[in-house]
Amino acid sequence: MEARAWHSRQHAPVKGSGTLYHRDLAEGSAPEALYYWVFPNLMVNVYPDHVQLNLIQPLGPGRCRTHFAWFVEEGKALDLSENLAFSDLVQQEDIALCEAVQQGLGSRTYDRGRYSAKRENGVHHFHRLWVEMMRG
Numbered sequence: 001m002e003a004r005a006w007h008s009r010q011h012a013p014v015k016g017s018g019t020l021y022h023r024d025l026a027e028g029s030a031p032e033a034l035y036y037w038v039f040p041n042l043m044v045n046v047y048p049d050h051v052q053l054n055l056i057q058p059l060g061p062g063r064c065r066t067h068f069a070w071f072v073e074e075g076k077a078l079d080l081s082e083n084l085a086f087s088d089l090v091q092q093e094d095i096a097l098c099e100a101v102q103q104g105l106g107s108r109t110y111d112r113g114r115y116s117a118k119r120e121n122g123v124h125h126f127h128r129l130w131v132e133m134m135r136g
Helices: 080-105 121-135
Strands: 007-013 032-038 042-047 050-060 063-071
Touching: 007 121, 063 080
Parallel strands: none
Antiparallel strands: 007 032, 032 042, 042 050, 050 063
C-alpha cells in the first residue's frame, strides 16, 4: 500500500486463468488491478478492461452498504455476469477479513496496541486522516 495525502494505492495481480481481465493486454503482459482508496469512503478499482467505483455508505456502528458502478470504454463489451461473480468473490474475501479484525478488536483480551506495519498500514493511514479532519 502506498499512502498519499488523501488517498492510498494498492496493486495486485488478477487471480484466475480465465478470460476475465486478460483482454486487451500486450503479449506477455500479466493482468494487474490497481486499487485506489480516497478518504473517507470512495474506492476506485482499475482493471485492464474497465473501472469500478465503490462508494461506502456508513449505516451505523458495525454496518455499511457498498454502492457499485462499472465503467467501460465506449464501444467495448463487458461480460457483466462474469464481472459480478469476480467482484462478489473479492467482496466476500474482504468482508471475512474485516469481520475477523472487528471481532478481534472487540474481544475482552484486546486493549490497544501498535499497528502491524506490514498488514495494517492502510488502517493506520485512515486513522491519521480521520484525526486530522476532526482537528479541523
